[in-house]
Amino acid sequence: MRRSAPARAPITSPAAATVFTTVLTEGPVSRVDVARRTGLSSAAVTKAARPFIEAGYLEELASGGRTAPGAGRPANPLAIRPDREYFAGVKITGDDLIGVVTDLRADVRASARHALTGHDVDHVVRALADLVGELLDAGNLRERAHCLGVAVSGDVDRASGVVRYSPFLGWRDVPLAELLDDATGLTTTLENDVKALAVAEQWFGEGVGASSFALVTVGTGIGSALVVNGALVRGAHGVAGEIGHVPVLDGGPSCHCGGRGCVEAIASTEAILTRARLVTGEASLSMDDAVTRARGGDEPLREVFAAAGHAIGLGLAALVNLFGPERVVVSGEGVATYDLFEERIRRTFAAQAFGSAARCGLVIRPLPFEEWARGAAAVAVQSLFVSGSG
Ligand SMILES: [Zn+2]
Known part of the structure; x- marks a missing residue:
């Protein structure tokens, strides 16, 4: 690590981190339930929670929801003090x-x-x-x-x-x-x-309660993050989940990464616009105009978006076949035009996902930049x- 966390952080052990994270993402939750969910003993949970309570990060509620300082009953729920x-x-x-x-x-x-x-x-x-x-x-x-x-x-x-x-x-x-x-x-x-x-999705969004999920973002770039057994996959060299650079078209368009035929080289916003200008012969066509005309039924432009959807579907199938997540959340600014890709993404994904891997839910969720x-x-x-x- 570049430097240690500030001394005020009450982390003392991996068990403390596990207990705190469980209360943060699933609380209010009793010590008994924390013990059941984490596999720790009730005594270990009580010990791990104490410094967080003393430092004001957690509080113990009485069964009616009132604060019960120091009561320490295993059935009383622990809750985060968000402020x-x-x-x-x-x-x-x-x-x-x-x-x-x-x-x-x-x-x-x-x-x-x-x-x-x-x-x-x-x-x-x-x-x-x-x-x-x-x-x-x-x-x-x-x-x-x-x-x-x-x-x-x-x-x-x-x-x-x-x-x-x-x-x-x-x-x-x-x-x-x-x-x-x-x-x-x-x-x-x-x-x-x-x-x-x-x-954020793992702790507070679609990922809560899923032991494995993938987040795929579509837009200027195409990226993904994989959570397996509750942990973000980081890769031995800091790179993992680069769905945007999965090759899906041999000899396809060149990608800024140096490869060819990557998902991103076909389905990023810029790649779609480049292709749309090529098929219409209009060098100054804007993305907004391409979207409007495709929505209006312009077949060659609809096909440009569909080809992007096909590339994304192939990338998603590769991802799901390799690691079998419970669900995949698709988001990013490109989701605003998702009506133009969605059908082809789903069709390609269903055709290429192997066996039961296809049961993985695809959740489409626009997320604002905030x-x-x-x-x-x-x-x-x-x-x-x-x-x-x-
Ligand atoms: Zn690439």
């Missing part, structure tokens, strides 16, 4: 910074958006520090906020806090966490944006309470 601490989360896109402040349960208390006028590292760091400062000051939350989560697309090394490669920002090996620590005074955790969104920022805040929550996160 104990606030967390800042920011998603960096090529055009904007989207920021939120959340409580401990990742419920958004404030949000704001700043346009980026450039991708120069110093400019982005300054703009991000300004945005976070504004959000915390507006809510008078600075005193109870110590952690910042930042979500960036691309190859992000969470442990060292370095953006190794971000194609949309044109960055390589930027020690962003350290720069943001200095600029904000908060402890920063960086995460790949799709992985950050998956943390949700990505909330994912970044959830990563900050996780960094404070879960040692060796993920």
Whole structure:
């Protein structure tokens, strides 16, 4: 790790992290139920919960829902105190910074958006520090906020806090966490944006109660994050779940990754627009016009979107055949035009998913950009309470 979590975090053991996470995502829940769900003994749960109660992160409720300090009855539910601490989360896109402040349960208390006028590292760091400062000051939350989560697309090394490669920002090996620590005074955790969104889904969204699921995002890029047995798959070299770079068309269009025929080279927003301009012969066709005309029944344009849907369906089938998740959540800004792909995605997926793997539910869920920022805040929550996160 780049540095240890602040000493105030009451994590003392993996059991403590497990107990805290169970109450956070499933609470209020009694010690008896926590023990049953985690396989720990009732005594171990009581021991693990005590420092969190003493530090004000958890409280014990009497059976009627009233607070019952120190009663310690195993059947009394444990609950999170959401206002104990606030967390800042920011998603960096090529055009904007989207920021939120959340409580401990990742419920958004404030949000704001700043346009980026450039991708120069110093400019982005300054703009991000300004945005976070504004959000915390507006809510008078600075005193109870110590952690910042930042979500960036691309190859992000969470442990060292370095953006190794971000194609949309044109960055390589930027020690962003350290720069943001200095600029904000908060402890920063960086995460790949799709992985950050998956943390929020795993703890507070479609992933709750699923031991394995995949989140697939469709838009400027096509990405996925995989959760297996409750843990995010990170890959030995920090890369895993790159569904966008699964090759689905031999000799197909070249991809910015250096490969050919990747899902992203066929189905990203830019790839769709490039193809739409080619088939119509209109070099300045806009995406909005392509969408409107495809919806209006323009067959060649409908086929461009369908071909993108086919590529995504093949990628989803490859993903599901390889790891067999309970469900797949498909999201991202591209979902706004999902009516143009959905049928082909489902048809291709059903044709290529192997045997029972096809029983995996495909959930289509548009998530606003604020949700990505909330994912970044959830990563900050996780960094404070879960040692060796993920
Ligand atoms: Zn590629």
